Structure formats: structure tokens, C-alpha cells
Amino acid sequence: MNTLVIYTHPNHQSLSYAFLQEVLRGSRENAEVTEIKVLDLYEEGFDPVLVFNEQKRRRDMHSDPRLAVYREQLIWADRIVLVYPIWWGRPPAMLMGYIDQMFASGFAYRDKGGMLPEGLLKGKSVVCISVMKGPAHYPLLWLGNAHKILMRKALFNYVGIRKVKFFEFGSMESPRGKHERKLQQVYRYFKTVRG
Template sequence: MNVLIVFTHPNHQSLSYAFLEGVLRGCEENHAIQDVQVLDLYGEHFNPVLEFGEKKKRRDMDKDPELEKYRDQLSWAEKIIFIYPIWWGRPPAMLMGYIDKMFASGFAYKDHGKLLPEGLLKGKSVVCISVMKGPTFYPLYWLNNAHKVLMRKALFQYVGIKKVKFFEFGNMENAKGKHQQKINKVYTYFKNVVTIA
């Protein structure tokens, strides 16, 4: 199993980075995982801004040579892991910019004039690991589960990815947030997962 980790946080001393380390530790101890690549969007200085106009068309983004390396990573990966904080009820703009650029028509999906397109990333699975200051129930009851709906339905199902798992941790700026217990939960999952499910 090939695993791509897309890490989105500017601080390597952050709790998000501690979750990245837990994931890597679990992957290293899992014989079902052959290879792991980490894409640190801030460390990579990824440009999340969509830029197109008369000469550079959005419909040609699937052929943009500047994004070829990242397309290759997504094509190679069987399991894609996103690690990020929840800011203002949603993933950071850096991650949304990556999604805007990478999940492009012609690469991630193809329109056939029907209600829904053909997803071109079928057979892959996704795990979203997110942390937030507020309580875990906050996005579910106060925001109508907007984060999970956005990621699962508006994005991943649209491009053909049906297997999506969430680890959504709240109260993470609280000293009693059980940080290590939650990191261990993620570590154990990746240590034991044996399929792309």
C-alpha cells in the first residue's frame, strides 16, 4: 500500500505535527504499507492561489507542468491522509488551495454532460485527521457537520473516492485535551490498517 500524507500546518512544534509523527510511526510499523511520502504544503512553499486568465486557462490545469509532481503523487497513492487544523469551521486556505489546483477536471474527474461526473480517482481511500480548539460536537451540532460534508460529499465522492475516514479531535487547546491518548489512537490505526479501506 502506497501512502501519501498531505500535511497542512506552518508550525512543526504544533499538535498537528505531533499527529503527523504518530501517523508516520504507525506506518513504519505496518508491514502492509510499502512506501510513504509526505507533502508538507507550508514547508514546500506550495502556492495555493489560483491564477488563470486569457493565456492560462483553468480547464488546462490538469496539464499544468508546475503541478505535475503533485499529480504524480496523487496518482501513485492508494491511501491519502490529510492532516490539518480546523480554522473557522473549515480546513486552512492553504489546503483548500491545494484541492482547488489538484482536484481538477481532466485529472480528478471528467464531465460527460450528466448530473455527476466520472470520478477518476476511484479505488483510493482517504483519512482526514483534524484538530480544533472547540469541542468535538461543535461542528456536528452548530455547523450542521459542514466540515465532513464538504470533504466527503463535495470533494471526495465527486472524484470517485468513496472510502473516507475522519479523526476529528476537539478541545485540543485545553490542557486536559487528552492529547497523547488521541495521538495514540491515530498511531494504532495506522499500525494495524491492512487495506485501503
């Protein structure tokens, strides 16, 4: 099981970074995990800005040589783990810029002329770990579960990834946020998860 962890937070003193460490600790103790790679989008200096002009066309994005290493990481991965905060009800712009560029037609999916495309990333699994200041039920009650719908249906199911798990932790800026218990929950999951 090859695991690609995509970390999206500009601060390595953050709670998101603490969750990243638990993902890595649990994965290293899991006998099914063959190799782990971490892509820290901020540390990498990933450019999330889309540019389309006469020289750079959207339909050619799937073969952009600047993104080749990131495409290779996604192909290599059996499990993709995303660790990020929820800001304004959605993942950070840096992660969305990565998604816009990486999950391109011709690489992540292929149009078949019908309503839904052919997903080209079948067989992979995804785990989304997100933290937010607001209460845990805020995304469901106030936003109609927009974050999970965006990630599961509009993105991962669209490209053929059916196995998507969420750890969506709320009230994380509160002293009553049960941080240690949630960190341990993530550690135990990655230590024992199969397939």
C-alpha cells in the first residue's frame, strides 16, 4: 500500500501539522503500508494559480511538464491522504489550486460524451482530515454538507475514486476541543486500516 499524504497548511506549529504527524506515525506502524510520501504544498512552493492563454491551454493541462512529478505521485499512490483546515467552509485555496490542476481531463477522467465521464483513478482510496474553528456540525447544519459533497461527489467520485473517508473535526480552537483524543483517533485509524 503506497500512501501519498498531501499536507496543506502554511504553519508547521499548527494543529493540522500535529494531525499530519499522527497520520505518519500510524502509517509507519501499519504492516500493510509499503511506502509513504509527503507533499507539503506550501513548503514545496506549489503554484496554485491557473494560467490559460495562447501558449497554455486548458485541454493540455493533463500533459503539462511542470506538473509531471505530481501526476506520477498520484499514479503511484494506492491511498491519498489530505490534511488541511476548513477555511470559509471549504479547503484552502492552495489545495483547491492543486486539485484544479492535477485532476485534469485526460489524466484523472475522460469525457465519454454522456452525462458522467470515465474516472481514470479507479482503485485508489482517499482519506480527508480537516479541522475547523466552528462546531463539528456546522458544515452539515449551516452549509448543507458542502465540504463533503465537494470532495466526495464533485471530485473523487467523478474521477473514479469510490472509497472516501472523512475525519472532520470541529471546535478545534477551543480548550474543550478534545485535541488529544482526536489525534489518537487518527493515529489508531492509520495504524490499523486495511486496503
